[in-house]
Amino acid sequence: MASVVYSWLNAANGSSQRNVINVTKGGSNAQIKFVFEDMGGSGGNIDYGLWSPPYTVKINSNGEIPWTLNTSEVPQRVDLKSLLIHELGHVFLGGGHTGYSGSCMHTFDSYAVRRSIGWCVENVTHDYYDPPKNVTLYNSFGGNGLMKVDGSQYSIPSSGKTFYWRQSNFPHTLEAVNNQNVDGYVWVFYKWVKGSSHYDNNIVVTINPPASSTVNYTANFDPTYTVNFKNSFPGVGNAGTIKVNGSTYNVTTPDFSVESGNTIAAEAPYQQYNGIYYTFSSWSAGGSNPRTFTPAVNTTYTAYYTGSLQPVTITSYSGPAGTPVVISWVPNPNNNVVYKVHRKIKHQSGTWTGPDLLATLPNTTSSYTDNGCMFTNGYTNDLIKYDIRPYYSVENISAPESWVTVFGNGTFVPKRIAIASGLLPTENSLGSYPNPC
Ligand SMILES: [Zn+2]
Structure with missing residues (x-):
């Protein structure tokens, strides 16, 4: 314990300071306290130690943690010195964990020996002068979508994708990928949201380092519904023509796309097909003819008809x-x-x-x-x-x-x-x- 304290004192102040610290057991006026305490926990859900600011380091003595000072027993046992170095790092350096994996000031890893201090100091110093920013990117539709970041395309899971960028590394560019086909819908971009506030309507945006250590950006999309029109002629089925947005189409033409909130107008015309004259009877979705539809899912609208005959010529x-x-x-x-x-x-x-x-x-x-x-x-x-x-x-x-x-x-x-x-x-x-x- 004393050697760990001296290590940090050396790193922080130089070797001349080492003699001013006395390490005693049960001392009431200690400048740094080490407390063994049953902090509970079991299995993988254990707090090994805790820095209790400003100067108390707690070590979990719940009876389940196989502490050791022999590094050759790691990872079967947990290196107490690595833990003390970590917790004292909080005391001497202030602040939290570094993003550098492998650093003694990364989140404590019970399977690793991390007794080296010098590199930790560098990590934390680097973090102080050029703080890392966690930028998490989302697409509003969830699902597995895409986004371009600094010109390269990434897949964006529904849980978001986080980039760790140093402050000096900004700005970065984000580009929404328009017309993505995800979960059966084509998604049309309409705006960026930063945190929970509107940010920009351009598909490509530049982002600067946030004041806080974390920020998120969400590319917002509207779904585009696939709309299909069919006729139903008695005994014949889907045949003939239909008018969509003023133009006449065969009912076998490709689907139409309607962005969420938009409408599509259709008219089931009186028509002749294979010698029979067909008159509109009803829509599968109800309503009069012609009518305007506002789809909210991928939809097929069917026009039901009744047939009639004209006299022969x-x-x-x-x-x-x-x-x-x-x-x-x-x-x-x-x-x-x-x-x-x-x-x-x-x-x-x-x-x-x-x-x-x-x-x-x-x-x-x-x-x-x-x-x-x-x-x-x-x-x-x-x-x-x-x-x-x-x-x-x-x-x-x-x-x-x-x-x-x-x-x-x-x-x-x-x-x-x-x-x-x-x-x-x-x-x-x-x-x-x-x-x-
Ligand atoms: Zn910690």
Whole structure:
């Protein structure tokens, strides 16, 4: 104990002072007291010693610490002299621990022998004249992000990354890494915070040595949400187009990005897809159409639709007098669409009868021949109306009625001429033809 005190006295004052200190046991007027005291603790959670300012050094005598003065027994035992040198360092040098690992004035290491004083004095002196500053850097999103420090990129864990810089070593530059993809979001930089105060809005900032020994800087980011739009056509699923922020996109286009707090406008337009006309019904997120969305997570917005059919486009409903009536149309491209052929007849001086369903024709059909009626070149007998009505089995819907009258189209007028002209098709006998046109 005395030798440790003398070592420090030598280091602090020179050898001439050594004789003025008397080390005695139990002295009441000691200038430096060493106290063995049960300070508790067990396992790895032990205070080996304690400097109790200004001049008391406590040594833990809890019965568990295997103190030794024989350095060859370290690390199985704990070197008491290393501890005393450390604690007396607090007394003679004042202040706390140095950042130099290996120094006797680094945090006490029970597994090490640190009896050299000279280097400790250098460490502490260096710390005094050029104090180390602990600068801890964070990204506001936590997670494992990035930051550029003095031009080099570092990963920044959620617990922050600390740099130990001497005061003379400042300034340093910090650069936020914009548009980082972390935890499923793209993060957009917006400001720096020093401690808990706003610091700067520039992505690159210069930092000077802080007054205190520690400081932290946080690069603040907003998440950018990935937004996806889909249509839901009954029995078809996601197809067609959608308007986003005024432009029309296929629903299979890439996702949109929306920064937190911003909005995105969408419109589910009335549209035709594969022969079916689709009308907006509802959004998965509710609300009217068009509408503005303010996403708060990565989101898919689905527009639900209902389908409808338009009447077929008739391309021809006239022909030479005396030939069976032929109606032609543009087929619907959707192979789940069939055509239901309806007919109404009005005999001269009579009233309209029907409609009668004459046939249901497959999707690829583009004309129908009515062997029961013939064109004529003058209106002297009958008027006939036809409706080639598309039917879509997936949604069980039909087009609205749309009749063409085989009448006055060019010079041809339908007539009930089968009997008179003998042009009735051979598969129909005169006698069995119940309602010739
Ligand atoms: Zn200490």
